[in-house]
Amino acid sequence: MGDRFGLYQLLLTLVIFVPFERLFAARPQKIFRRGLLTDLAFLFLNGWLVVAGQIVIVTVAILVNQSILPSAVKQAIDDLPYWVQVPLVIVIGDLGIYWAHRILHVVPTMWHIHAVHHAVEELDWLAAVHAHPLDTMFLKAGSLFPLFALGFSTEAIGTYFLVYYWQSYLVHANVRLNYGPLRYVLVSPEFHHWHHSSETEARDKNFAAIFSFYDLLFGSLHLSKGRKPKTFGVDNPMPTSYLALLAYPFVIWASKHKRDDPSAPVVLSEVTANVRESAKGLQ
Structure with missing residues (x-):
């Protein structure tokens, strides 16, 4: 059932984003672009590796919740209704993503993992899955660990997962969306495209996944008004398979x-x- 749901979700994503990119393309780009087959390999083969890491992360977080977290804190979070938990989970989860993502950039050893994701030179929605399994696990640790350790409900965390899933594809998509004044609050495709830019001014900027105000708050925001990033990728040669x-x-x-x-x-x-x-x- 889970595999079937995942397939349906993928087909729905495909049906939505392919025409979306055709109608609102930020750059001229073919559907069957360079590196497409490699991205499909990441899509279909990374899953079981990431799930294994995710099980370990969640298990340790639950142990922390049960053995270390004060019972008063657990009870306070447990008493929160779903509609209050969801925005809290998204805010906390994205803060974890921000710092985990920033670590992947500023720590040289970690950058070699994350460089695999930045190796994409023709950005579109499928580039969201072009990431080393260790990269994905580390980002999930940044978001999932605090959420499960604090004891938020699985329903609220599941909602966050759904939001993050669609957001990941959207911000990588080859579409011209900048959100106007809201670009300083929410991460737009334009915002994340600058993060992938190989231009010097945009390097190590725009780490947030959902809320761009984290980059504004921590001094890592880059949005060049009236300009779009022109080139993507990294400086050094990267494998392609x-x-x-x-x-x-x-x-x-x-x-x-x-x-x-x-x-x-x-x-x-x-x-x-x-x-x-x-x-x-x-x-």
């Missing part, structure tokens, strides 16, 4: 370890060569 992208952070980490070892120095060109060789072998 699914398996090679899964291996990418591990290849980089291994190469850096060898480079830091005086008995086995490795220069930057060798790191790039290792990544390319790994990509060839896994394609």
Whole structure:
């Protein structure tokens, strides 16, 4: 039943976003763009890895809730009606996403995981799934752990999941939407497209997933009035196949370890060569 529901959800997403991008395209772009097959691999193959990580995250969070959280706090949250819990869950969840996302950018070791997501050079709705499983798990930990640890209801958290699901596809979609004055409150496609831009001025900006005011509050907001981002991606060469992208952070980490070892120095060109060789072998 769950697999069937997931398939129906995917088909509905496809039916909505493909014509949406045709009607309101931000940039000329083909439906069968470069990297489409790799994104489909991420879509269909990442799921079980992420679910396994999610089970661990939720289990630990529930243990924290049961063994550490004061009973008065648990009772206060449990007494909140659904319609109060939902906005609280979305606000708290997105704050967790903001900081987890920012860590993925500013901590070099974590960036090698997140770079897989930023490797997309032709942005559309399906780019939302182009992410390393470790990346997705870390972001889920940022949002899910505090929500389950605090003891919010599964119904409220499930509603947040649904909002986040559609929001992820929308903000990556190749559509020209900026929300006007509300762009400083809510994350729009324009807002997130700047996050993916390879232009220097936009780097390490716009981390929030739903509420852009978090970036305004923490000094990481970038919205260039009257301009749209023109190029996407990262500076260094990236693999293009699914398996090679899964291996990418591990290849980089291994190469850096060898480079830091005086008995086995490795220069930057060798790191790039290792990544390319790994990509060839896994394609």
